[in-house]
Amino acid sequence: MIRGLIFDFDGLILNTEAPVFQSWQEVFARYGCELALTNWADCIGRSPESFDPCDQLEEYVGRTLDRTAIRSKQRRREMELIDAEIVLPGVMDYTTAAKRLGLKLGIASSSSRSWVLGHLSRLGLDAQFDVIRCAEDVVHTKPHPDLYLAVLDKLSLQPFEAVALEDSPHGVLAAKQAKIFCVVVPNSLTEELPLDHADLMLPSLAEVPLEELLFSIEQERRIRGA
Numbered sequence: 001m002i003r004g005l006i007f008d009f010d011g012l013i014l015n016t017e018a019p020v021f022q023s024w025q026e027v028f029a030r031y032g033c034e035l036a037l038t039n040w041a042d043c044i045g046r047s048p049e050s051f052d053p054c055d056q057l058e059e060y061v062g063r064t065l066d067r068t069a070i071r072s073k074q075r076r077r078e079m080e081l082i083d084a085e086i087v088l089p090g091v092m093d094y095t096t097a098a099k100r101l102g103l104k105l106g107i108a109s110s111s112s113r114s115w116v117l118g119h120l121s122r123l124g125l126d127a128q129f130d131v132i133r134c135a136e137d138v139v140h141t142k143p144h145p146d147l148y149l150a151v152l153d154k155l156s157l158q159p160f161e162a163v164a165l166e167d168s169p170h171g172v173l174a175a176k177q178a179k180i181f182c183v184v185v186p187n188s189l190t191e192e193l194p195l196d197h198a199d200l201m202l203p204s205l206a207e208v209p210l211e212e213l214l215f216s217i218e219q220e221r222r223i224r225g226a
Contacts, residue, residue: 001161002103002161002163002214003157004103004105004106004157004161004163005098005104006148006165006180007105007106008045008167009107009111009116010109010110010111010167011044011045011168011189011190012088012165012171012187013087013107014087014088014119014123015085015187015188017044017167017187017189017190018187018188019078019081019082019085020078020082021189022081023075023081024053026074026077027053027073027074028053028057031057031061033060035053035056035057037189039056040053041169044170045110045142045166045168045169045171045190046110046141046142046143046170054070054071082119087125088204088205089205089206090206090207090208091125092125093209094205097209098210099128101210101211104130104131104155104157105130106129106130106131106132106162107133107134107151108133108142108175109133109135110135110170111135112134112136113134113136115134116132116134120132130155131151133147133151134147142173143171143173143174144174144177145175145177146174147174148178148180152178152180159178159179159180160179160181162180162181163180163183163213163214164182164183165182165205166183166185167186168190168193169190169197172195172197181221182198182199182200183198183201183213183217184200184201185201185202185204185205199217199220200216200217
């Protein structure tokens with residue numbers, strides 16, 4: 001029986017990934033360069049420290065740049081774009097339904113705790129989750145399974161008792177390595193990336209009620225004999 005839901009944060013609860021990418025694209029454009037999704041994709045779902053766009057920008061322009069000034073402007077633009085975002089469709093419905101069904105709720109995020117908690121507070125979601133595990137809580141972030149295993153441990157759940165909700169290839173891999181059934185919900189950025197290693201794909205949480213999803217997962221497990 002499924003007893004818990006574990007959410008990713010960036011791109012699943014709040015669309016932060018597209019604004020971050022856009023803000024860096026704008027930086028590159030100011031230097032007459034292009035930041036392609038193919039170059040950016042590997043950092044989606046991972047720790048922000050996994051890729052430094054300034055390295056690539058300096059390589060493109062062939063000289064050393066004032067990284068502090070660049071990051072300062074980029075960060076202001078990033079926050080301007082993210083502050084205009086609201087909770088992604090279906091998230092509130094899922095947390096409400098989960099509470100009604102008595103399911104435990106967790107978050108497994110490769111971002112920092114201050115980042116996740118700050119946005120959850122702004123969105124009024126900070127009290128909805130039973131446990132939140134972030135980059136500071138584990139040795140390895142996604143695509144390693146550590147974050148999911150840490151959430152499972154705190155919630156006292158076995159992998160088969162949980163469902164992971166993800167949006168990125170690295171996130172899906174992390175959930176699958178933790179042996180958790182993974183439902184991927186692509187966003188405007190990750191829909192172009194390979195996600196076929198997920199157990200199930202939804203176009204949006206708003207399109208499939210939680211009860212219907214849980215029933216589908218149980219049916220799928222019976223078919224697989226798991």
